[in-house]
Amino acid sequence: MKRLHVHIAVEDLQQNIAFYSAMFGCEPSVQHDDYAKWMLDDPRVNFAISNRSQHTGLDHLGIQAENETELSAVKQQLDNTQASIEEQQGAACCYSRSDKYWVIDPQGIAWESFHSLQDIPTFNEPEAVSDGENPFACRPATDGGSSCCG
Secondary structure, three states, rough: OOOOEEEEEEEOOOOOOHHHHHHHHOOOOOEEEEEEEEEOOOOOEEEEEEEEOOOEEEEEEEOOOOHHHHHHHHHHHHOOOOOOOOOEEEEEEOOOEEEEEEEEOOOOEEEEEEEEEEEEEEEOOOOOOOOOOOOOOOOOOOOOOOOOOO
């Protein structure tokens, strides 16, 4: 079953961890000095915050697939939008290696569709597999906005 993904760039990570932990009624399932993530089942959402961007607020939205079959189905739906799609295989970002498809909606909001392959010990890796223009793979190269990777 797919899961909605929301990533918000914040100024004060600890203040926001306290706020969202109280709001969700639980501590983050992943926490680092620059990032926290709650994998909630009710509502079913992957909610992440980081302090790596120059701008605060909504960083991007997404759909997290549980497996390659679900990701393939999401990709077919993205094809129907006729938006430009950026594919990233084995991308390293947010302490995870993932296969991803990025699109920008008509409002300019980046949408990340992804299947996580494995956890990694760092927020990103400069040598991550990507299109070569966006080596950190946290945002599509076609997006002119700031990146969660900073």
